Amino acid sequence: MKFIFDSDSWQEIYGSIRKNKVRTGITIIGVLWGIFLLVVLLGAARGMENGFKKLFGDFATNSVFVWTQSTDTPFRGFQKGRTFRLKEADIEILKREFEGEIKLLAPRNQTNNLITHDFKSGNFQVCGDYPVLDQIQKKKLIYGRFINENDMLTTSKVTVISEDMYIQLFDKGVYPIGAYVKINNINYKVVGVYEPSNTINLDGDSAYIPFSTFKRVYNTGNNIDWMVITAEEGINIEQMEKDVILTLKNLHNVHPEDKRAFGSFNLGTQIAKLTGFLTGMQFLTWFVGIATLIAGVFAIGNILLITVKERTKEIGIRRAIGATPRSIRQQIILESVFLTTIAGMLGIIFGSAVLFVIDTAFGQGPDAALVNPTVNIPIIIIAFATLVVLGTLIGLIPAHMATIVKPIEALREE
Amino acid sequence: MIRIEKLHKSYPIGKESIHVLKGIDLHIKEGEFVSIMGSSGSGKSTLLNIVGLLDIHDEGNYYLNGELIKDMNEKKAAILRNKFLGFVFQSFNLISYKTALENVALPLYYKGVNRKERLEIAMEYLEKVGLKEWANHLPNELSGGQKQRVAIARALVTKPKVVLADEPTGALDSTTTDSVMDLLKDINNEGMTVFVITHEEEVAAQTKRIVRLKDGVIVSDELTKNTNSVSHV
Ligand SMILES: Nc1ncnc2c1ncn2[C@@H]1O[C@H](COP(=O)(O)OP(=O)(O)OP(=O)(O)O)[C@@H](O)[C@H]1O
Ligand SMILES: [Mg+2]
Numbered sequence: 001m002k003f004i005f006d007s008d009s010w011q012e013i014y015g016s017i018r019k020n021k022v023r024t025g026i027t028i029i030g031v032l033w034g035i036f037l038l039v040v041l042l043g044a045a046r047g048m049e050n051g052f053k054k055l056f057g058d059f060a061t062n063s064v065f066v067w068t069q070s071t072d073t074p075f076r077g078f079q080k081g082r083t084f085r086l087k088e089a090d091i092e093i094l095k096r097e098f099e100g101e102i103k104l105l106a107p108r109n110q111t112n113n114l115i116t117h118d119f120k121s122g123n124f125q126v127c128g129d130y131p132v133l134d135q136i137q138k139k140k141l142i143y144g145r146f147i148n149e150n151d152m153l154t155t156s157k158v159t160v161i162s163e164d165m166y167i168q169l170f171d172k173g174v175y176p177i178g179a180y181v182k183i184n185n186i187n188y189k190v191v192g193v194y195e196p197s198n199t200i201n202l203d204g205d206s207a208y209i210p211f212s213t214f215k216r217v218y219n220t221g222n223n224i225d226w227m228v229i230t231a232e233e234g235i236n237i238e239q240m241e242k243d244v245i246l247t248l249k250n251l252h253n254v255h256p257e258d259k260r261a262f263g264s265f266n267l268g269t270q271i272a273k274l275t276g277f278l279t280g281m282q283f284l285t286w287f288v289g290i291a292t293l294i295a296g297v298f299a300i301g302n303i304l305l306i307t308v309k310e311r312t313k314e315i316g317i318r319r320a321i322g323a324t325p326r327s328i329r330q331q332i333i334l335e336s337v338f339l340t341t342i343a344g345m346l347g348i349i350f351g352s353a354v355l356f357v358i359d360t361a362f363g364q365g366p367d368a369a370l371v372n373p374t375v376n377i378p379i380i381i382i383a384f385a386t387l388v389v390l391g392t393l394i395g396l397i398p399a400h401m402a403t404i405v406k407p408i409e410a411l412r413e414e
Numbered sequence: 415m416i417r418i419e420k421l422h423k424s425y426p427i428g429k430e431s432i433h434v435l436k437g438i439d440l441h442i443k444e445g446e447f448v449s450i451m452g453s454s455g456s457g458k459s460t461l462l463n464i465v466g467l468l469d470i471h472d473e474g475n476y477y478l479n480g481e482l483i484k485d486m487n488e489k490k491a492a493i494l495r496n497k498f499l500g501f502v503f504q505s506f507n508l509i510s511y512k513t514a515l516e517n518v519a520l521p522l523y524y525k526g527v528n529r530k531e532r533l534e535i536a537m538e539y540l541e542k543v544g545l546k547e548w549a550n551h552l553p554n555e556l557s558g559g560q561k562q563r564v565a566i567a568r569a570l571v572t573k574p575k576v577v578l579a580d581e582p583t584g585a586l587d588s589t590t591t592d593s594v595m596d597l598l599k600d601i602n603n604e605g606m607t608v609f610v611i612t613h614e615e616e617v618a619a620q621t622k623r624i625v626r627l628k629d630g631v632i633v634s635d636e637l638t639k640n641t642n643s644v645s646h647v
Contacts, residue, residue, distance in 0.1 A: 008523055019511040317507045320468060321568065322496025322524040325488045403488070408468040411507070 013335050020307060024339065027303045030296030031343035031387065032350070038289030038383060039351025043375045044358065045282045052274050062268045063136060064241045066248070067226035069263050075255035084252050084261075086224040094229075097247055101240055103232045106133045107224040109214050113184045115161075115207060117169040124165060125206040126183055128214020136228050142166075144177045144192035151191075151210040157217075159183065160192035160208040183207060186217060237268035293383075294390070300339050301394030304332060308398040315402050316410025325403035332402055336395025337388055344387040348380055415576060415607050416442040416465060421474035423460055434460045436630035437474070442609065444575065447602040447640075449618040450611045452627035458611045459580055461627070465609065466499055466578045467491045479575060496524055500569030502579035506561040508553040508568075515540060515549040518567045525572055539567040543597060559590025566597055570606075577601060579610040583617055595620050 017024045070083045091107050109128040114121055134146045142163060151158050159181065161169075166176050180187045188209060196205060214220065229244060231237045245262045248254075254261040308315070315328055355374065423435040434457040442448055450458045463469040464476065467486065476483045479498055486494075500521075501507075508517045519536035527535070540546050543563040545556075553561055562582055569577050579598070583591040595617060602608045602622075610621065618624050622641045626634040 008529055011529070012523075015511055015516075313507075314509055317509060318520070318524070319488075319492060320466070320495065320501050320507070321521040322492055322572070324492040324524070327524060406469070407488075408463050411468065411503070 009331065009334055012331055013338055016307075016311075016335060017339075023303050023307065027296075027300045027339055028343040028346065030299040031293065031340050032296070032347040034289060034291075034293030034296040035344045035347025035383060035387070036351045036354075037292050038285070039348055039375050039380070040354050041285035041289060042282070042379065043351070043355040045278065045285050046374055047355075047358070048281070049278050052271075052278070061271050062231045062235075062237050064229045064231075064237065064244070064267070065226060065265045066229065066241075066244065067263045068252075069260050071254055071258050072260035073255040073258045075258070076253045078253055084254075086227065086248070088222040088224060090224070090248060090251055091227070093251065094244060094247065098240070098244065101232055101235050102229055102244075104132050104135055104228075104230045106130050106136055106228045107211065108133070108227060109211065109218070109220055109223070109225045110203070110206075111218060113207075115165065115169065115181055115183050117179070117181045118171075120169045122165065122168050125203060126214070127203055127206045127208050128211045128218070128220075129208050130211050133208070133228070136230055139192075139194040142193045142195055143175075144190070146192055146194070147208055147210050152212050155210060155212040155216055157186065157188045157213060158191045158210065159188040160194060161190055162205045162207070163193055163195050164205050165207065166193045181207075183209070184217075231268070237266060241266050293387070296343065297340055297387070297390040297394050300336060300343075300391065301397055304336055304395060304398040305401060308332065308402045311402075312405060312410045313413045316405070316407050316413065319407040320411060328402050329399040332399040333392055333395035336398070337391040340387045340391030340394075341384070344384055348384070351375070415444040415446075415479060416440070416609070417475075417477040418465075419475040421461075421464070421476060422472050423457070423464060423469075424472055434630050435464075435471070438630075438632060440625065440632065440635075442607060444607055445602070445605050447599070447608045447622040448610070448625060449621040449623070450609070450625045450627060451613070451615075451618050456627040457630045458627055462578055462580050462609065462611055465576075466501060467495050492524075496521060496572060498575045500572065500574035500577045502562070502565050502569050502577065502582045504581035504584040506553070506558075506565045506585075508561055508564060510553055513550050513552055514545060514556065514564045517553070517564055518571050521568060521572045536567070536571055539571050540564070542570075543567045557590070558586050559593060562586060562590070562594050563597060566594070566601075570601060574606070576607040576609060579608070581611050581613065583612065583614065591617065 066086075068084055068086055071078065071080050074080045086107070088107065091105060095102060095105060106129065111126050112123060113126045115124050115126075129147060131146065131148050131152065139146050139160070141160075144160070146160055147158065150156075161176070161181065169181060170176055170179070176190045176193050179190050181190060182188075188207075209217075229240075231240050241264055245264060246256060248262060249256055249258060252261070315323075318328065319325075352375075418438055418440040421435055421438040421440075422433070424431045424433045438461060450461065452458050460469065464471045465478075467478070467483065470486065478494065481494075508514075509520070512520070515533060515536050518539055519532040522532040522535060537546065537549060540549050543566055545560060545563055545567070548556060548560060548564075553564070556564065562585075566577075566582070569579075577598070582598070583594055586594060591614070598608050598610065599620065608621075610617070612618050619638060620640065621638060623635070623637050625632055
């Protein structure tokens with residue numbers, strides 16, 4: 001191992017590389033390209049993944065949304081085209097029937113209202129919600145808290161408003177918690193201000209009030225606009241979606257085959273599709289990168305082999321003046337490893353530079369297509385180690401070829 | 415220094431094999447200056463290569479510095495070459511991308527001498543062959559005679575016991591031949607054993623002993639008049 005740290009070994013490599021600038025350049029490009037592709041593609045894939053992750057943000061990704069539309073099949077004496085509403089009673093039944101499968105269930109009602117504070121006003125969405133909503137989509141609260149059980153029980157007139165509403169309705173520097181805003185001319189006490197998530201967003205700028213309060217104020221009776229269901233860990237969300245809708249069809253006298261009566265959106269399946277796509281992309285990246293890398297390393301081995309042939313005479317001379325086969329082999333392997341690693345490093349540097357440019361160009365801002373396109377240090381280290389190993393292995397062949405020729409035959413070579 | 419007994423060497427050519435050396439007996443003592451003459455194909459180079467451990471013999475015994483050369487592996491041969499032998503070739507065999515100085519220093523590299531010391535010693539030897547000013551020139555910037563002097567400096571730099579030269583003047587004109595021969599004579603006067611192959615009678619006449627080969631056997635082996643004029647070592 002000493003020879004690696006010997007300045008003379010490097011002197012020799014320098015000499016041989018200087019002599020063969022073109023072939024050195026060409027071989028380096030092969031490996032460089034492989035590593036470059038690997039870094040850039042992995043980085044881009046990572047960036048895309050981060051982008052998706054950011055898109056789903058704090059949203060529970062195994063959620064299903066269910067709402068009602070109108071029937072498309074007559075059933076049990078009902079005409080087709082009938083409209084109907086989800087009921088509060090449905091909630092209890094679903095919770096009971098799907099015990100252990102449904103993790104969270106949030107029934108929701110929504111409307112649009114004028115909201116005023118002092119002389120400022122704006123038209124906003126108002127949502128009647130259960131406290132559990134906070135667990136489905138975590139609200140980033142800047143001030144105060146979200147709606148709680150107590151608000152529900154006491155049907156308090158409290159509201160949690162968005163940051164934008166706060167800015168629009170309040171004077172600068174006024175502390176919002178405890179202040180009153182008028183929603184549809186009724187006073188509500190502000191208990192929280194949240195920062196709207198810039199990712200998947202159910203409600204936009206909404207004022208949240210307790211579900212029970214909404215029911216009383218807007219007189220919605222037992223009606224529910226729609227609901228969000230999340231599944232327990234390990235539950236097949238797609239199957240659960242089907243089963244829940246079938247149960248609801250039964251409760252609402254809808255034909256089991258009715259395609260229009262219930263609308264639903266399954267975030268889990270959508271994400272699974274994207275994840276599958278991402279996995280595919282990463283697999284492709286690895287495949288392309290590694291194949292290129294191997295091709296590059298083989299090119300290096302091949303070129304070294306050619307050089308060894310070209311240098312047969314020189315190697316013969318060296319052996320005549322006392323070079324042991326071992327020192328010749330070491331030299332060639334060191335050269336191979338050196339070329340591969342230099343190429344690898346250049347590839348990583350160029351790749352990182354490209355990722356940096358991509359990041360600056362497309363990776364910033366809330367709507368970025370690629371977020372933080374980076375490659376893990378461990379991956380780089382693994383790639384690098386692989387290069388050294390491959391460089392050594394591939395160098396073994398020309399190294400062996402260089403020493404199987406008898407020195408006298410090598411010298412006779414012209 | 416070199417003792418050869420009933421040495422045989424054949425080269426296989428297809429199914430046949432040609433018998434090149436047919437029982438050579440030769441004893442060269444330390445400090446001798448021997449030339450080998452003989453027609454082309456008589457086996458001179460073959461003999462020198464065997465002596466130089468670049469090739470192996472089939473039969474007979476070869477002792478180098480008292481050591482029987484048998485079942486040599488490449489590593490051991492390389493070490494012995496580096497320690498005892500210096501080579502000078504007809505075609506110089508300098509490494510083209512290394513300067514004269516680096517070429518001369520190369521055997522010391524394989525001997526494990528550090529770079530600074532190596533270059534100092536190499537420079538000393540270049541000075542000795544009168545090429546100090548040419549130290550940083552590449553071989554293709556040197557004349558044939560200069561190249562051969564570099565090659566000689568390279569052969570000497572490890573202070574070998576024997577210098578083996580295969581037609582060292584074969585590619586040179588008569589003036590440069592003389593300067594190369596003067597150099598070899600100087601080395602020999604310092605006590606080094608010198609063993610040269612040549613076709614030229616004038617060259618052979620400058621050595622102390624002439625061995626004539628014909629068809630793989632020694633036909634004559636005599637001392638020249640130089641033997642008396644120069645002190646016997
Ligand atoms: N590697 C080899 N394979 C086959 N035959 C060989 C080989 N080397 C030498 N010979 C043959 O051995 C014989 C002696 O060759 P050698 O090179 O020793 O002659 P030489 O006396 O040096 O001749 P020259 O004066 O032309 O250099 C020749 O007939 C040559 O063809
Ligand atoms: Mg010859």
